Amino acid sequence: MTNDVAFPRYDRARLVPGIVHIGLGNFHRAHMAVYLDDLFNLGESHDWAIIGAGVRAPDARMRDALKEQDCLSTIIELDPQGKTCRRVGAMIDFLPVAADNAPLIAAMSDPGIRIVSLTVTEGGYFVNPATGQFDPTEAAIVADGQNPGQPATAFGAIVAALKARRAAGTAPFTVMSCDNLPGNGHVTHDAVIGLARLSDPELADWIEDNVAFPNGMVDRITPATGPREREMAASFGLGDDPVPVTCEPFRQWVVEDNFPNGRPALEKVGVTFSDQVHVFEMMKIRILNGGHAIIAYPGGIMGIEYVHEAMANPLIRDLLDKIETTEILPILPPVPGTDLDAYKAMIINRFSNPEVADTERRLCFDGSNRQPKFIIPSIRDNIARGVIPQGLILASALWCRYCAGTDENGAVIEPNDPDWDRLTRIAQEARTNPPVWLEQRAIYGDLADNPEFVAAFTRALNAVWDKGTAAAIRAYLG
Template sequence: MTYATPSYDRKRLTPGIVHIGLGNFHRAHMAVYLDDLFALGESHDWAIIGAGVRAPDAAMRDALKAQDCLSTVIELDPKGQTARRVGAMIDFLPVEAGNQSLISAMTRPEIRIVSLTVTEGGYFINASTGQFDPSLPEIVADGANPGRPATAFGAIVAALRARRAAGMQPFTVMSCDNLPGNGHVTKAAVVGLARLSDPDLAGWIAANVAFPNGMVDRITPATGPRERAMAASFGLGDDPVPVTCEPFRQWVLEDNFPAGRPALEKVGVTFTAHVHAFEMMKIRILNGGHATIAYPGGLMDIEYVHEAMAHPLIKGFLEKVEREEIIPYVPPVPDTNIDAYFDLIVERFSNPEVADTERRLCLDGSNRQPKFIVPSIRDALAAGGSVKGLALVSALWCRYCYGETDSGTHIPPNDPNWDALQGLALAAKADPKVWLSQRTIYGEVADDPRFVAAFDAALTRLWRDGTAHVLAEYLRGAG
């Protein structure tokens, strides 16, 4: 098998973007869109300079610098795999304490966008309030030492301070992370951090810096031996960090780029004032769907997502919960048939080539459940609809956090708050309501007697009868 290489002259590219967080998703998503755009002969002044602010990012830098910043991206189409070398990134900054190289790069006048993939949990949000938390230790440290920040947001504030002092136009800050209102969330973090050391600068950022909201989507499994073997089959066995991904990708953006932007609409990016509608559809249906199939699969010792989708109980559970308790409360989306969108989600989850794992979907439920599942519960309750299926999703998460599958197999820690969750799950075995004491997860939903009763019944049955039996009962309408 062969692989495609950039059809444009990379030596003629000049940078316009600094991107912080060079994980698999960025390299299979934003970098691919830019690679496609450059291949059209467009926007060659928008190449990426990569950056990282965490010590582990240094290993990624070493790997990519050794191959001239090229990324191997393998699309896992059931009809046949294809590989390409993506050349949109032309440099990767040193990863260093104090982030001086990053700050200097973002101060360069040709840098007009700073983009981020720092994970959904990387925005320093207080779980209780859902707002930026200036009291968190890393933020307090950056506020006290703004000249040598440790966080991405501290580095952005330092660079904006330097640009303002030099009379330069600020860059646009663009989150590419999968969280609701990612532009608003990013603005809150940057302005909130700036306020700790320089309230006047914070006001200037709030008034002058653009933070467009965006919705991003592409399934990109973690890289391991299987993915490296795939790269080797294409003659790229010397790449230690290849990326695999599904064929599907989507990017929806607000067109709010005062300093300019690449012509991404020419390669399929949707620019719209209605990002929130696309975002809600994706978070509720896709991310909520992932949570729905994750925990029953994990408890039934199923390793891969496509194997879970091949199990009639799990696929049936997904279909019933989505069509009866999630999709009815998703508002209309411009030029989109929501039922057809869900059918596409089922097809994507069922792709055997992706080999995404149930364990990855089960990761970090304490961060994902309040974003992807609880809002659907809240809307269903407000509309007087059923929440039996969503309560069962939540009960399955609780049962999973006990740390043992239905067969007795040990489940290794799979959440940043695993110890606390495991303790609550143990207590909830005797009293299911203990689990709902997590106000940061459930909020006022935990006070609704309809949800409490449905959760109590679901968890009790899971312990008594096991996952498969409870799913079968639910599908028969007896659950």
């Protein structure tokens, strides 16, 4: 019933916006918005409320849903010991979604907005996977560079708003990425300045000199919303909320304290401000995000629907544990205040939470963007220390097998990557010629030129096709 739901303990009518956030997906609403809600409940930082925004047509549907409920988000924490529900009120408005982003640019031009934050997914930063650098030749970037007054991308809108603030003599806002990217602040810096340079090099220089792009590490598992999640919200007496968010109890946020125009006092609600974000970030991306990729594809190929079910499979659980222990932990630097073995054990426990009901399909999505960020770097680091990481290479071979488009039960795997058709064609060719998969230079770079890596990948993929996923894993486990 509703009396089991926690509501904001502050007067939302008295909140003043200080943040524009682009990308109102489940993760943002269960993470940054929750931290701010906690802070507002303490009576702190009430001039840092969020104005939501989106730059894609589907964002308009989210806007409609949230505006209908006064921009309140339902957040249900899925603790195996018992679910808890809260309504988060940190966002007070959601801007109209427009093709030219005029409402977004106007909002970001307001001097009261001192932070612009983003969750636009790992693939939304126009990075060339092979080089790891911003790619100014991407069609959307070229279009914004040629038409900076009516940009279609989030970065084009940010550049336009910074230009307006500069012309008005207004201090610039801080740009804060909340996406799972190595060096997300650096990546955002390169996207904004790289785009600005296409149309206004002088503005690009001003942004370089005056705008902060703090790096941050964010963490919370938030499954997609479907009928189960909507029914769960209804069970708490919240009617027919179409966009509730479910999430695990755990959350973490580590960020550089680089906010020249001010920031909310988030350290009072558990956010860690650190000048060593990069080591926290590497730990999380390699162990958690890499771990997701390790368990995703064998589960997907074997027809397993849920992540906790994959973790209940001894082969998949042992695969994850061995790769993490022998091929990932040894390449990680020390992390302040953190025992890496204990962190790994916590990750395994989090993956095993049956209440979360996260799907293998969600973890399998967008491998062409995620493999170069979460798996390939660990392969490279192992090779650099003279180790051919058989488990990580098997994990990448399992991704290739998954992209062939059918599981081991003969069921069709529906498209699950923005580049699915091309990946499927190459994966089917790789069944008899494994090295052709590695010729995707945008993903593997020069690894295709390493004979030992190519031979190990060939053995792994042949084993998966010839003997099956379970047998290939058993062979690796020894």
